[in-house]
Amino acid sequence: MTSYSPLQQAARQIRRSIIDVAFHAPVDGVHLGSALSMVDIATVLYGSVMHFQPNDMASLERDRFLLSKGHAALALYTTLHHYGVISSEQLMTFDHNGSLFPALTPMNPALGIDFAGGSLGHGIGYASGIAWHQHLKQQPWHSYVVIGDGECNEGSIWESALFAAHHGLNNLTAIVDLNGFQSDISCEQTLKMNFPALWQACGWHVETCDGHDIDALQHAFAAMSNGKPKAIIASTIKGKGISFMENNNAFHRAKLSKEQYQAALEELK
Numbered sequence: 001m002t003s004y005s006p007l008q009q010a011a012r013q014i015r016r017s018i019i020d021v022a023f024h025a026p027v028d029g030v031h032l033g034s035a036l037s038m039v040d041i042a043t044v045l046y047g048s049v050m051h052f053q054p055n056d057m058a059s060l061e062r063d064r065f066l067l068s069k070g071h072a073a074l075a076l077y078t079t080l081h082h083y084g085v086i087s088s089e090q091l092m093t094f095d096h097n098g099s100l101f102p103a104l105t106p107m108n109p110a111l112g113i114d115f116a117g118g119s120l121g122h123g124i125g126y127a128s129g130i131a132w133h134q135h136l137k138q139q140p141w142h143s144y145v146v147i148g149d150g151e152c153n154e155g156s157i158w159e160s161a162l163f164a165a166h167h168g169l170n171n172l173t174a175i176v177d178l179n180g181f182q183s184d185i186s187c188e189q190t191l192k193m194n195f196p197a198l199w200q201a202c203g204w205h206v207e208t209c210d211g212h213d214i215d216a217l218q219h220a221f222a223a224m225s226n227g228k229p230k231a232i233i234a235s236t237i238k239g240k241g242i243s244f245m246e247n248n249n250a251f252h253r254a255k256l257s258k259e260q261y262q263a264a265l266e267e268l269k
Helices: 006-024 031-039 038-051 070-082 124-136 155-166 195-201 214-222 258-267
Strands: 063-068 143-150 172-178 205-210 230-233
Touching: 006 031, 006 070, 031 038, 031 070, 031 143, 038 063, 038 070, 038 143, 063 070, 063 155, 063 172, 063 195, 070 124, 070 258, 124 143, 143 205, 155 214, 172 195, 195 205, 205 214, 214 230
Parallel strands: 063 143, 143 172, 172 230, 205 230
Antiparallel strands: none
16 A cells, blocks of 8 residues: 655645536636646645745735746645635635636735736746845745746746846745646747756756655755745646646646546545
């Protein structure tokens, strides 16, 4: 019988929640692949890295998490649920009319949602602004932002990266969820990019790791950045955890059948 660490168990449960909530959502499709690829990143952040109180997310005295690839909102909602920020009842309103938890993240810091996702390329600029303010005020808090590899086609990403390095924002960490796909095709078909070289050229400290390896992620987050902002290039698999979804861009946004739902849950037992 396979033995899982507490963080690995948490990641499996979060993936089960993603599948369950997506299946019961009253819509014709949910962004599954991009949510599943970042689960381990979010689990390590909320489970062992970030400083926050689940019952007091409105407090300014905490680390911030910004989901720039806002279409992966369900990964954030289910992680917040797992770590006690939002209730099961709230989570199951996902994408219902009038819900606080639609398909793209609305800004709601009281519920731990620090950025409104949707239009790509802006999360790192917003995170840089928060980090700069905290840096000027000599506050101890850290900002973490998850961005997609396809999202890195946006020029605003690199303007913000240069800004953060110029101001020495070592209280800022960007995690590139390198799953190799964007909405329609692979990222390399759109624009080939050498991510470590690009972030280094912008003046960032760079760590590369397997984005599904809990120990490797913890090491990357803990690594000293030598007074620079840190970029973690995390290689991931789109649809990770469900064999028929992995590297299958048909599940970028999809509605699960009953058979697919049951098969997915079976794999995550």
